[in-house]
Amino acid sequence: MSGTVTGTPHASAPVLAAYSYCEAVTGRQAGNFSYGIRLLPTAKRRAMSALYAFSRRVDDIGDGPLDDEAKRLRLEETRAVLGRIRDGEVEEDDTDPVAVALAHAARRFPIPLGGLDELIDGVQMDVRGQTYETWDDLADYCRCVAGSIGRLSLGVFGTVPGARDTERASEYANTLGLALQLTNILRDVREDAANGRTYLPSDDLAKFGCSAGFGSPVPPPGADFTGLVAFEVRRARALFAEGMRLLPMLDRRSGACVAAMSGIYRRLLERIAETPQAVLRGRVSLPGREKALVAVRGLSGYDARTVHRQTARGRA
Structure with a gap:
């Protein structure tokens, strides 16, 4: 497995702003995770921050104050965002900075995005009280x-x-x-x-x-x-x-x-x-x-x- 893909996409100003947002989320909330991520070179650190920010969003839905039905709806909405990322439908001017950053990271690195579907599945287990x-x-x-x-x-x-x-x-x-x-x-x-x-x-x-x-x-x-x-x-x-x-x-x-x-x-x-x-x-x-x-x-x-x-x- 190669660490990067040849012909990697250029990070435009909107993409860099999206990564900055994800890095801010990671810095505020990642706790133990942040100590390791700081050791990575820039491109990998940004990609990991995008992964963390998306994962944090999923976890926060599961742990948040919404009732179970609302949580299930929000999780499916988040899965739909993941589908748009996977299908290349997220543009740089999208209003969701996490989606913009993750879409760019997924083009740059061979990230198996299906893992985020699994994360959503796991949080749904929590919502069900399994x-x-x-x-x-x-x-x-x-x-x-x-x-x-x-x-x-x-x-x-x-x-x-x-x-x-x-x-x-x-x-x-x-x-x-x-x-x-x-x-x-x-x-x-x-x-x-x-x-x-x-x-x-x-x-x-x-x-x-x-x-x-x-x-x-x-x-x-x-x-x-x-x-x-x-x-x-x-x-x-x-x-x-x-x-x-x-x-x-x-x-x-x-x-x-x-x-x-x-x-x-x-x-x-x-x-x-x-x-x-x-x-x-x-x-x-x-x-x-x-x-x-x-x-x-x-x-x-x-x-x-x-x-x-x-x-x-x-x-x-």
């Missing part, structure tokens, strides 16, 4: 809302000539997305419960006596919440270990971006592992200074080597 019986069920959801982002990002990153096993690059990008999403689910377990959502598989909840849910800062009576978190952390570590096989297939700065984002989430996962019940008291996070350090190490190649060694323990 729950998950087994890990396989949850993994299908995670592939939609996070694995898809990994595969979309790979379309921007590309793979380096001569890298081994590049036919599995999309698989690894998908798996890395699952690792990040499972970490998010553990981090947000109390917040999601307050919003009436449960993502952890009901089989796992039953196994550790946690089927009553997480409506308070303490585990349900008789629950082995620490055991549940340890079980899910081991699963996430194994996913990180597999997904990080993507790194040697990427160029230095794309690899640094992935290493930074993955490194931040891996540190977050380990913080959760150290104090499982902290996620019941509030959102566990890393200070900005620590995130910035991970990003700098990613650019230097440090995390590209060390994170792979660390995550290899997940297979043990």
Whole structure:
């Protein structure tokens, strides 16, 4: 897979303005994602910002205050915008800057836009209030809302000539997305419960006596919440270990971006592992200074080597 397409379209003033809008959205809202994206060269950074801004729009519909029917309508309207982008119908003077930027990025890079359809499908699962019986069920959801982002990002990153096993690059990008999403689910377990959502598989909840849910800062009576978190952390570590096989297939700065984002989430996962019940008291996070350090190490190649060694323990 090549990182760019020959004969790339010129970025006119309206397109540059659209990218600036998307970069502003990314800077305000992307959180952990933004630390990695800053490490990319300009064209890739802009394309990733366009992907983020569109994805943010989809997520905000799912998490917003509209009733379920209105959310479903808005999601289908957003899918229609995606269809216009895919069909080359978005002009530079379109009033939607996210559509303008994403349309330009999709002409410049081989972005598999179907991944955004999957993201919409995943958010529709949230709107329906879907729950998950087994890990396989949850993994299908995670592939939609996070694995898809990994595969979309790979379309921007590309793979380096001569890298081994590049036919599995999309698989690894998908798996890395699952690792990040499972970490998010553990981090947000109390917040999601307050919003009436449960993502952890009901089989796992039953196994550790946690089927009553997480409506308070303490585990349900008789629950082995620490055991549940340890079980899910081991699963996430194994996913990180597999997904990080993507790194040697990427160029230095794309690899640094992935290493930074993955490194931040891996540190977050380990913080959760150290104090499982902290996620019941509030959102566990890393200070900005620590995130910035991970990003700098990613650019230097440090995390590209060390994170792979660390995550290899997940297979043990």
